[in-house]
Amino acid sequence: MPADTPQVVCPHCQAVNRVPAHRLGDGARCGKCREPLIEGKVIPAGAPAFERHLANDELPVLVDFWAPWCGPCRSMAPAFEATAKTLMTEARMLKVNTEDEQALAGRYNIRSIPTLVLFRGGREVARISGAMDASRLAAWTRENL
Template sequence: MRTTDMPTIVSPTETIMCHKCGALNRAPSGRALSAGKCGKCSASLATPHPVDIDDAKLSRLQARDEGTFIIDVWAPWCGPCRMMAPAYDAAATSFVDRVRLFRLNSDENQASAASLGIRGVPTLIAYRGGRQVAHQSGAQTGPALNRWISSAISLA
């Protein structure tokens, strides 16, 4: 059989926005995020720690990113937000190869908080395949947070 007669196997890909420079990258679906690097700045596509985002980055994520990510909408004055922060940091490490975790300060990014329909903080919002798949208001800690993330990222 000639090589031109071989069937072509195309791996499904998804567009993932680099959290450092904002460049859009094509990455194989289902592959560990830590295995991918941004084509522009060479940063890892994984987020081993939650990444702070602003209105512009959120807008770009919502419009162009097809990967799996979670946004924690929080406020600096919020006690439950501060209580949940260490568990959210730990979850970023636990889920580093499967999901990216972001933080959006609702006080500094009021337009985004309003467009997301945030009525209270903290609020977690999960995206997969370019669409919102889960929404959870209220603080989640430890095992409850990990269960929510696992459930949210398994939704189609």
């Protein structure tokens, strides 16, 4: 796997694409559905999309485990969105609703929300619980990349 052409999972159709690293922030499109691959947006993910990103995305994957009834989760959502733009070529940003994906939350031992888990190469490399602002979230992510 050449580092200069990482695999990136399409946030729209889940197809796996190889993209030259210099094109990650340059409007690269999916070879299957032609939608943008890197948009600087948070990707809502159910279990199948989550698994696909962890198994195939060569960019680190930052996952926000959250629930709609959680006040701190809702208050952190804009910061997570802003961080997705800031880190758009450095990491994928996924949101997993723990109400909809209870088995996934259980498998990753999510006991409080929001919990952020950073994965690299499909393996957990860092975890933190609690709401953060965008600058702290970006700094924490970069520290752990």
